[in-house]
Amino acid sequence: MPLEAVQQSAAAAAAVANLRSREAKTPQEAATQRSLLDSKAACLAEDSCVAIVCPRGKESGCTLRAIANSVDYAYEDCYEQIEVDEAGHILSTRVHPAYNDLLKEYPFQQVTTQTGNQVNIMLVRSPPNGVQQKLYQKYKDDILFLGISSMNDYPLKREGSHDKADYLGMFPGFLHMMREPEKVFPPHVKTLLMSQSDFSLPDVPARDYSVPKKYDFTYSASDCDVESDGTGWCGWSKNWTFVKEALGMMCGELNLTGVLVATKNKANTKAYSIPDSCKGKMIQTTYLARQQDYFDYLKQSRFAFLPQIHDASPRVSSQALAHDVPILMNWYIQGGWKYVSEHTGEFFHDMSDIRQSLLKILKGADEPHHYEPRKWALEHYGNRHSGERLLKFVEDNFADRIKLPKGTKYLLF
Numbered sequence: 001m002p003l004e005a006v007q008q009s010a011a012a013a014a015a016v017a018n019l020r021s022r023e024a025k026t027p028q029e030a031a032t033q034r035s036l037l038d039s040k041a042a043c044l045a046e047d048s049c050v051a052i053v054c055p056r057g058k059e060s061g062c063t064l065r066a067i068a069n070s071v072d073y074a075y076e077d078c079y080e081q082i083e084v085d086e087a088g089h090i091l092s093t094r095v096h097p098a099y100n101d102l103l104k105e106y107p108f109q110q111v112t113t114q115t116g117n118q119v120n121i122m123l124v125r126s127p128p129n130g131v132q133q134k135l136y137q138k139y140k141d142d143i144l145f146l147g148i149s150s151m152n153d154y155p156l157k158r159e160g161s162h163d164k165a166d167y168l169g170m171f172p173g174f175l176h177m178m179r180e181p182e183k184v185f186p187p188h189v190k191t192l193l194m195s196q197s198d199f200s201l202p203d204v205p206a207r208d209y210s211v212p213k214k215y216d217f218t219y220s221a222s223d224c225d226v227e228s229d230g231t232g233w234c235g236w237s238k239n240w241t242f243v244k245e246a247l248g249m250m251c252g253e254l255n256l257t258g259v260l261v262a263t264k265n266k267a268n269t270k271a272y273s274i275p276d277s278c279k280g281k282m283i284q285t286t287y288l289a290r291q292q293d294y295f296d297y298l299k300q301s302r303f304a305f306l307p308q309i310h311d312a313s314p315r316v317s318s319q320a321l322a323h324d325v326p327i328l329m330n331w332y333i334q335g336g337w338k339y340v341s342e343h344t345g346e347f348f349h350d351m352s353d354i355r356q357s358l359l360k361i362l363k364g365a366d367e368p369h370h371y372e373p374r375k376w377a378l379e380h381y382g383n384r385h386s387g388e389r390l391l392k393f394v395e396d397n398f399a400d401r402i403k404l405p406k407g408t409k410y411l412l413f
């Protein structure tokens with residue numbers, strides 16, 4: 001693996017030095033200066049090293065680097081570690097020069113290694129508009145674009161949509177949330193059951209059953225339709241019309257208490273209307289900008305209520321599991337259904353069976369270790385488990401297109 005000299009900016013060098021310091025076994029090791037020859041040997045032996053930086057024109061005072069993105073800088077030489085294939089072509093781990101400019105467009109989302117290095121893969125998390133589709137067409141041969149379900153029914157289209165784009169077949173791979181993807185995606189699209197909510201699980205202790213719960217449930221809404229009482233897009237996304245119907249039974253017949261998060265406007269002057277039987281039993285909050293405030297309500301609840309259908313795997317579902325809180329979920333939800341098992345909670349279909357499911361989850365939530373959502377979630381999801389699956393998916397299907405940095409153990413987004 002030869003090491004070729006390129007130039008690097010002071011800002012980039014400083015950022016790299018900081019990252020390298022965090023990744024090294026000790027700060028002293030990260031700051032170790034060597035000759036260029038010794039640095040090459042050290043870099044080849046160090047998984048996180050991808051480059052060497054030396055003072056311009058010198059072969060002493062060199063240090064190792066974990067990132068090799070280069071820009072002009074007159075005072076240092078950067079020796080990037082590269083590989084050459086059998087045809088003599090250089091295989092680089094660098095991202096395309098347009099990569100970070102593309103990230104300014106909302107649908108495009110970066111992918112990194114476990115150490116934070118960007119890789120030349122970009123996720124498309126929502127339907128790209130016309131301009132964004134042109135950008136995709138321009139760079140699709142230079143960057144590996146993968147779709148990911150992260151907004152409502154995408155890549156499916158809302159009923160009555162006039163959108164002519166073929167999102168199902170647009171990308172060579174898709175991270176989806178469907179039960180039967182083979183019936184939806186064309187054969188050329190490689191698929192993986194994976195969601196944003198599979199990653200970044202909160203690190204919290206297991207439930208202490210000696211501490212009583214304060215609320216029966218939490219429900220997380222969106223406040224953008226408070227003025228219309230949930231009749232717009234946000235209400236549709238969170239299935240608010242069904243929630244109001246269910247609340248009548250939950251508050252009246254079952255006398256449940258709960259927290260309805262983000263059901264008041266940001267000015268705290270107006271709220272979604274709720275049945276009279278819920279008055280005094282439900283706490284309605286504004287949007288909780290500090291996530292810990294939501295978690296505080298969640299961990300004091302017997303279960304999390306997820307009644308939505310048009311949701312591509314709500315993050316609150318896996319967050320509830322990580323907090324050792326079981327979930328009551330709509331069977332028809334687009335994504336997130338994979339989180340429900342005998343260890344984590346219950347499904348319901350509609351008003352015909354929600355009462356039965358409510359009684360079941362309330363009983364199970366009070367029985368120590370009847371549900372073990374935290375244990376189950378940590379065994380199946382989180383950065384390490386999900387990131388390793390994503391890495392395997394890329395290596396199995398796109399190894400001819402992507403060169404990953406040495407030492408890549410899993411991928412994140």
